Every structure is written in C-alpha cells, then in structure tokens.
Amino acid sequence: MNSAPFSLRVEKRVGILRMERPEKRNALDAPMLEALGEKLWEIEHRDDLEVLILTGRDKAFCAGGDIEAWSGLDAAGFGRHWIRDGHDIFDRLARLRQPVIAVLNGHALGGGLELAACADYRIAEDHVKIGMPEAGLGIIAGWSGTQRATRRFGSQWVRRMALFGEILTAGRAHDAGIVDQVAAKGRGFDCALELAEKVLGRGPLATELTKMMINAAEGEERERVLDSLAGRIAAASDELREGVAAFREKRSPDFRN
Secondary structure, three states, X not given: OOOOOEEEEEEOOEEEEXXXXXXXXXXXXXHHHHHHHHHHHHHHOOOOOOEEEEEEOOOOOEOOEOHXXXXXXXXXXXXXXXXXXXXXXHHHHHOOOOOEEEEEOOOEEOHHHHHHHOOOEEXXXXXXXXXXXXXXXXXXXXXXXXXXXXXXXXXXXXXHHHXXXXXXXXXXXXXXXOOOEEEOOOOHHHHHHHHHHHHHOXXXXXXXXXXXXXXXXXXXXXXXXXXXXXXXXXXXXXXXXXXHHHHHHOOOOOOOO
C-alpha cells in the first residue's frame, strides 16, 4: 500500500489524484489535508496537466473528516485550524485552473461530499451513498457544505441531507443534479478517462478561461478571476515590455511609440 496519503500521476496530460487511505475509507485527517494542499499546488503549476481526475484507492471515495482527528480538539483549535485550514484547501481544489472530474467509487459522506462538490463533474458508481450526516454528530458541515454545496446542488437538496439526514443513492443523486453521471461498479474511472479525452480535444486556454468565468459567475472567486484576466491582458501588451525596458534603462517610458 502507498504510504503517502495522496498519490499523483500524469498520463497523456491527464492527472490522476488518488486518496490512499482505504483502511479508513479515505477519511480526512490533518496529514491528508496537508498532503492534498501540497498536491494541489503542484497540479496548479504543472504545464503537462490539463485535466484532473480525483478518486480513492480501492472501493473507497471519502467518508468525510476522520472523527478521531477532530473530536478531541477544543473549540478554538477546531474552528481556527480544522475548519479554516480544510476550507482553504477545498477552495484551492474548487479554484484549480484545470477541470476536475471526481470519481465517487465509494460513499461520499460529509466532508467527502464537500470534497466532491469542489469538482466540475461528478461520476458516481451505482452502489455509492451520498449524504451530509454531520448534524447527527452534533457538528456542522464546515468545509463549505452549506455554501458551495448549496450554490452547486441547490438549497433544498442540502436541507434534505444536512437538516433531515436524507441519504441518497447514486441514481437519486443523479436525478437531483448532485452527480452528473452514474456508472456501473468499477467503471467510474474508465468513464472519467473518456470524459477527460473530450476535454483534451478542446482549446486548453479557452477551457481554462471558461472555467474561471463560470467560477466568477458562481461567486467562487470573482476578485481573483478579474485580476487574473486583467493581468493576462496587461502582460501580453507592448506597454509592459516598454515599462520594464524603461525601468531597466533608467529612463521615462514612452507608451505611445
């Protein structure tokens, strides 16, 4: 078994990010969150990676936050570190420049569903269950389960799962628009590869910019998107080259000529 909590490999411009803690159904603890953050930083900066598949080892996707990792924390540590740190890392996943396909090859509960909500496309194998059981443990969904999940799934479905404890089958989740595709058991990854090939057949810059604008429309990262788009335009201009040259030559820039 891989001793690292996450593994990443890249094949033909498709990244495969896999959770490697199946003995705990890939429940997230602090080392897993830290490793996820590091992998996402690497993915964001790799030029050879244009689409990402997120899945779990063996038959597990993610059972949420590991109760043993957070139940002993005091209120300050829980809110300041467990929630905020995890939230920052999930935001990084949702805001990756590459399209993300999540393969739910096992149950996606609590933090596992919040993780899947960060993806652009979700494929659930037909045996999985999906839900938000946090309130049954006396806690809340802290990694944007009431925010991003509501934006992407709709408030009523989040109410049904988070307030009333409704657990959805893959088929029911598909009918609700929470997952985009249902695959037979063991076939989710193959379906994701087929979908990734479709993404690779599209313009990479157009795809990246389109994802950014959709995120902005959702309120996911409006300020960052605006700054990034404006920065791209400025960086491609003759004005930047003239400004930098003038700085280096210790003269006033001539932006008109």
